[in-house]
Amino acid sequence: MTGAEQSPTAPQGPCVIVDPYSSGALFPEALGARGVPVVAVVTGPRPPEAYASSYRPQDFPDIIDYGGDVNALARRLTELRPRAVLAGCESGVELAERLAPLVVPARCNVPELAEARRDKSRMAAAVAAAGLPVIPQLCTSDAEEAMAWREREGLAGADLVVKPPKSASTDGVIKLSAGDDLRATFARQLGRTNQFGEVDDRLVVQKFVTGTEYVVDTFSHDGKHGIVDICAYHKVSNGPHMAVYDSMRWLPPDDPAAKAVAEYVFAVLHAVGMRFGSAHVEVMDTSDGPLLIELGARPHGGGHPRFNRHATGDSQIDRTARWLNGEPVPDSYELRMHQQCVFHIAPRSGVVRGVDALRAIRSLPSHHFSVQNLADGDQVPVTRDLVDSLNFGFVILAHHDYRQLRRDYKAVRAAERSLSIGG
Structure with a gap:
């Protein structure tokens, strides 16, 4: 399946990005390369703290404050004849879901199921109502x-x-x-x-269910869903904090678990009314089969599309840009090289010393990208969640030999253990 050409009468105005933070900040470059202008809508006077560093207001010639009146905002956006209204990140999902049916009804998700694409309890209820197993x-x-x-x-x-x-x-x-x-x-x-x-x-x-946790990133148009990437998460407990990210590994599309997980995800997308745009779906593959953890009606965050482009040559951002420019999009992906994200973990809170030990990570054979937001003397919190991990730092390892990735993963953890975190 490939995307069809856009109708000559389809709107040729800008693409509206609601809260263009996190991976949503990547839309202007991809869309601009195809001559598609962008408009930002922001839900508050400033980005949520977790997203503040990703915001690039200079990429948006027009930034519109929501202000609380959905109908007034919809009227203003309709005058622009936008091609789409998309959530840039999780904080923009609710407003994007309310605006799209009013502004671009041909490219929106099922309005009656909007809450099922944001509220985790409504999400699970919609999936269960479709006859799918849930936690x-x-x-x-x-x-x-x-x-x-x-x-x-x-x-x-x-x-x-x-x-x-x-x-x-x-x-x-x-x-x-x-x-x-x-x-x-x-x-x-x-x-x-x-x-x-x-x-x-x-x-x-x-x-609490156990199994292998997968994230499936998708792009949908006209109610048809395509897989952009599938990754396997490995999470660990860090004291009382049970959802600490250890690593995330890109899987080839022919991985034995991929087919069953993808089929379940497509059914979930249908159940919550996804018809257009990106989704980020987390699933636990248990002994009884896949079970939904949660879904985000927006691109995978944390800059993932950039790294996915390196591993597969494609991303949710790229597929969106191509589709809005009338270009075909695939319904699957290829893995061009093995790739893994390793998240740094602070086992305790305290003052960090010995940060120079992390420099060796950049000389590893599979090192592709890394960021360590640390300096000697910094106070670091114990890692409790993904935001803490991203604030601490992470490493992207990529190589054609998977064994090299495993060796370099161990080297990253060894360098991390050499840090001193104390009072």
Whole structure:
């Protein structure tokens, strides 16, 4: 399957990016290379702190503040005859989903299922309603209701996961071991302000499941879905923090697990009403088959499209730009070389010393890219989530020999262990 030519009557105006942060900041270059102008819509006066460093306002000749009136904003955007309205990152998803049906109804997702593309509880309900298996879970603001649900589901002696229904990057994700105090967790986490400045007024409580976790990045048009890449995550526990990223490895499209995971993901995309644009879908492949962890109706964040382009020659950003320019897009991908992202992990909080040891990473045979945001004397927090990992630093290893990647992964961890983090 390839993309068809765009209709001569299709809008030829700009592409609107809502909150062009994180990987959304990559749209202007790809679209500009094809002569497609861009307009930014921002949901707040400044980016969420986690995204601030990625924002490039100079790339947008027109930046529109949302201001709170969706209809007024939609009228203004309609006058521009935009080709699409897209979320640049998670904080822009809700507004993009509200605007697209009003502004570009031929290129929008199912409006009635908009909440299922942002709220994790609504997401799981929509997937279950489509007859697909999901992780047993409850979303509530009432600790007693959560306690009763745990008993009713026979999970009193099981591990649980507690997380906000609207966040990203493992922000606020907590693992509760059997016997841990669920009430105390609710008391501590309810009312917390997440990384997007939103108050967590409810919590999702779900059974802790195990298996191999995959991320599947997709691009959809006209309700047809294509795979841009599939990666396998490896996460570790860092003290009480259960969702700490260790590494992410790109998989070839013929990997034995890829077909079943992709089929499940396509069914999930249909269930939540994805028809146009990028999605970032995280799935746990358990002994009972794939189960949805969560979905983001936006590109994979953290600059992933740049690294995906190096591994596969393509990305969600590139496919979007080609499609909006009337060019065909594929429905699968090829892996041109083995590639792995290694996330730095701080085992404890404290003052860091010996940062020069990390310089050796750049001379590794498979080193492609790395960033270490450290200097001797810096105070570093214990790594709790993906945002902490990205703030600390990460390494992209790429090589035609997978064995070299494994050797260099060990070298990265050895260099990291030579750091001193103390009081």
